[in-house]
Amino acid sequence: MKAVRILGLLAIFVLLAILPRWIDNEYYVHQVVLIAIYAVLLFGLDIVVGYTGEVSLAHAGLFGIGAYAAGILNWKMGWPFYLAIPSSIFVTAAFGLLLALPALRVTGPYLAMVTLAFGTIAEILINEMDFLTNGPLGITIKKPALFGFILEEQHYYYVVVIVFLVAMLLVNRILKSHLGRAFEALRGSPVAADCMGVSVYRYKVFAFAISAGLAGLAGGMFTFNELYIAPNTFNFELTVLFLLALIMGGRKTRLGPVLGAAIVVLLPNVLNDIELFRYLAHIIAVGVALFVIRHVISGKRTFKPLVIPVVGAAALEWSAHKLQEMTDWRITIFGFLILFVVYYLQEGIIGWIRNVIGHYRPQWVGRALAIDKAGEGQVWAAPDHAVKKDGALLEARQILMQFGGLKALNQVDLAVTRGSIHGLIGPNGSGKSTMMNVLTGIYTPTEGSVVFNGSTISGDTPSAIALQGMARTFQNLQLFGEMTALENVLVGLHHTYKSNLADVMLNTPRYRREEAAARMRAASILRFVGLEAFMNEEARNLPYGRQRLLEIGRALGLNPALLLLDEPAAGLTSPEIKDLIEIIRKIREHGITVILIEHHMDVVMGISDVVSVLDFGQKISEGKPAAVQSDPKVIEAYLGGQAST
């Protein structure tokens, strides 16, 4: 396998090296350079859109900031390109930080609007700040020179291609590392990421900064390629074009951005040239014909899925014949191509190819490292935080949690003894989950305080609390759906990494050591919860019961002192419940304190040391399971009506 990869890479290098000589036409070389530049930007856009799952409409603006940073440094200060371009990375990354500030608390369309506003403001400022940017007149700069040697297009090509390859390598390293997993976790479930000690704020800012830095790099290279920049280039249309390119090419891949960039750069030329367009139409017609043939041969009797492709290809052929001129209808055809991608290639072109290849790819070509030595011994590590010996491990005092007029928790006290399993029960709506959220910092209590392991944690962020040794699972599963089981657990192990961005980019021994250790431990944890067979399966594809176990495994990755399980047995079959009880027992045996919310009374009563009962936001009973079970108040709460006598 490795030999194939190396040969493949070598072939690509050779191809890229001889390309300018081979095509020997400045026009095409310029196109290739532009594709490489856009691809670098799209790598960055992919971090935000593909990994953290947010729509950014600011990237044309960031691209413009990068282009202008390099342009101004060269034009006003005479910096050569090899200083100006790297500077534009840092300038733009700083603007990315600025963008992340208002973007922190918002998501979805609101975040899209924040980024749009940012991009628009950037465009206006570039246009208006004549003293710095020369306003709408634009900046003309001279061809880049290297120690007195003027770089022509074919020389500059090598600069861009080398930067492009390095950027691709570094982005690939970042996204395959714990940092990339942190970004992806934000998309899967921000709440769960926070509760695994991966601070949503921090990594969102980080993602935006790296993404902006890449946009700046692309912008800087763009300036020295075009040699003339003007503000109107970096407008909303370009932003949309970038987004389309990425999604058409394929998110969460390195090849997708390259392909997407090639499409948006080359397509206008294809659509301007009626001859070329006709050939394209024929190719598509052949493709559809093959699709129809395959469909018929495979013996399917439903012809509905054939209608749209056949009609579409026929319409394309018809228009290729009918139209004498492309100009007028070019944009319509582009629009239909987008719709085609949305309908048939939802994961983008590269995503689609991957799926097709995946069908035929042997099972043994996995994503993970070989993990042979993983045994149960790797599951348990020394506690990260020394557990204080005196007092309760967790103490909630007089917690009041108010939503508007509703008191979801009313003056509740809770003390959890070190090393115990503490059951928390109550009817639906009694405030159990609210309690859980208060303890883990998702809600800040209206009144009262929570003390964990000797320090007050109420008011801290969920990720800070998690890093002090408190892990949890979720009643409504909050797995990172598009990540594999192993990667889910690795997010839990995020705190074990001391490596920083530089370590990851340089692939230092420290990072490699940490990555290997984390993978080993993640594999052991999966084995412990009985999921070793599903290691490389995406979490969303696991059966329900396994998903619950995976949540526990992920929480164990945090190496917690206290584990909060929110209805772990819900939806499990009885053999699965038996396994679950065994797992919880083992967790406790290894010195981890457990809080267990559960509706299955036999589970709670069977393994809990102490049980607290909540009803209407108040604690109505507490004690040994047997005592609680016979408490009339509890019976009343569960059965309703009068206390039975």
Next chain:
Amino acid sequence: MDILMQLLMSGIALGMIYAVIAFGYQSTFATSGTLNFGQGEALMLGAMVGLSINGDVLGGPYTNYWLMIPLVLLFGALQGVVVEFIAVRPAIKSKSEFGWIMSTIALGIIFRNVAENIWGRDDMPFPSPLPTAPIHILDANVLPMELMVVVGALLMMLLVELFNRRSIYGKAVVATSSDRDAAGLMGINTGLVITFSYALSSMSAAFAGVLIAPITLTGASMGAVLGLKAFAVAIIGGLTSGLGVIVGGILLGIAETTTGFYLSTGYKDVPGLVLLLLVLAIKPSGLFGKTTIKKV
């Protein structure tokens, strides 16, 4: 003529234009969680069809302005159904996150290009149904058509509100907005409700188109900037509040005209956007948007 009054009045007129379009974003977001990024084009098509019926571009005029409005509303509704059917439904079905963004943008650019080819690339005047001489209100000059925009916008929102409150179909819409799954379980055909919300959304955009066309100009590219500004308004006000779009629209409109006069006309869009960033920094779901409690 009092300068400030004139700026405020112009700002309000401008803001109400934004508000009507922004209203269309809300109606689809409420029921389906999706937005039609071709909203500006829906507005443009409404204005263009209105002009074709009411003006002489395609052999008309066929009727007068007032009789044209119901026809345009009907066209808008149909156009919305088409958008929902082609762009949104497949994306919702496949649960693809970016699908509807891509496909509504794609349909938007297709509509614009088709309009360019039918009606040409030039901006055209729209015959005004009311006198074009300004009238004097509160020390400021206002065009009769601007008053009609304000009245028309309020009237439309009022009608939709009444429909939602009073009719059983309206209640289905409200139910779907608050919980699509639960509404589905209650036997409401949520797919139909979403289609309806798109029809309503494009209808309001088309209505906005014929309302504002006599003041602005009519052309294939008239919707692009308005669509984006209206998006900003919908976000400032909050995607879930009818009152929000009116307040948001007026805020943005006044911000534009007053900064244009008092600061600089070059920077006139900036304060509105900064305002938007500030609002979202303090209230992440807009001025009047519901803040949802995280449930896990």
Next chain:
Amino acid sequence: MHFAIPKWAAPVLGVSLVTLALGAMAAEPIKVGLSGPFTGGSSPMGLSMRDGVRLATDEINKAGGVLGRKIQLIERDDEAKNERGVQVAQELINREKVVADVGFINTGVALAAQRFYEEAKIPVINNVATGSLITKQFLPPDYKDNYIFRTSANDGIQSHMIVEEAITKRHFKKVAILADSTNYGQLGREDLEKALAAKGIKPVAVEKFNIKDTDMTAQLLRAKEAGAQAILTYGIGPELAQIANGMAKLGWKVPMIGSWTLSMANFIDNAGANSNGARMPQTFIQEPNTPKRKAFIDAYLKAYHPANGRIPSPVSAAQGYDSMYLLAAAIKQAGSTNGPAIRAALENLKQPVDGVVTNYNKPYSHDNHEAITANIPVMGEVKDGHVVYAYEEDRKNPFHTK
């Protein structure tokens, strides 16, 4: 399944056969690039220009072409975007191997894309873009020869005429400048300010507006408060109409004097009665007051049937038409399609070219690439939906030469 094969094979075969046959039959045509915005906001100018160039090309080809070869236009839409303009230039030069290029509506696009023609030594005739810098981008000593020519009235000439009209002829003391925020508007604004400064006048207000702005209240109020007696504009049709309409709304009417774009149909139609009296420098007014102009107008109307018998942008059409004739004359004189030879011929045209705008007698020299001099344009005025001569003596005596 066999039906699928001929469906796609036939056209492929057909296309390749036709190409082969054409190649064998006639002498290779002379390829000339034609670039401009044919979609989007400035397309009315681009399309009129294109039609003018096409008209000239058809006439030339019907008359036997040049050097015994037909002229083939390679038309490309630059979408008024700088980076598209760059790609188009490279495609025309390196892939299509054009011998020359005519076009460019947007100054920004021209400034971004022209360097490729300069480097490839391929002449360009700008027929609409007016930025003063356009013909001065590649001057000695940095560049030995300049390959950029022009058949439009540059901003320097236009702004001078605008200021003459406002200050000298109509004796306004206080004027406001309203210019759009694009390259075009801002370059024009600079030239206007310079021309005013030469008269010792400082504008009382200098305001900007964006493309597609629908409300001009703020800009107009600022001009009004500053006591402006006239508004000098630099923008394109639709927004200029919004300015005229905005003035009517505020009940404030002062004369509008501005760049040639005030003659565009989309200004006149959209401003309606409010456009009356607006004045602008024109190289061409759609009035058949010379035989050549009559022939041109008739041919244009016959070929393209514009609405109301009015060319959307007469200036663009006329300048486009003339640019092609100038180029053809140069190729003929050079006797080759070699770039430097064509440039040399353009710089030293021996035969005068009878154009629509003027009679071009030695329009260019090595150091002057502007075909239009300050005496050629006339003042036009909008009157009831048409552009007419503002001064009767210009109408009677329409032809100015360099």
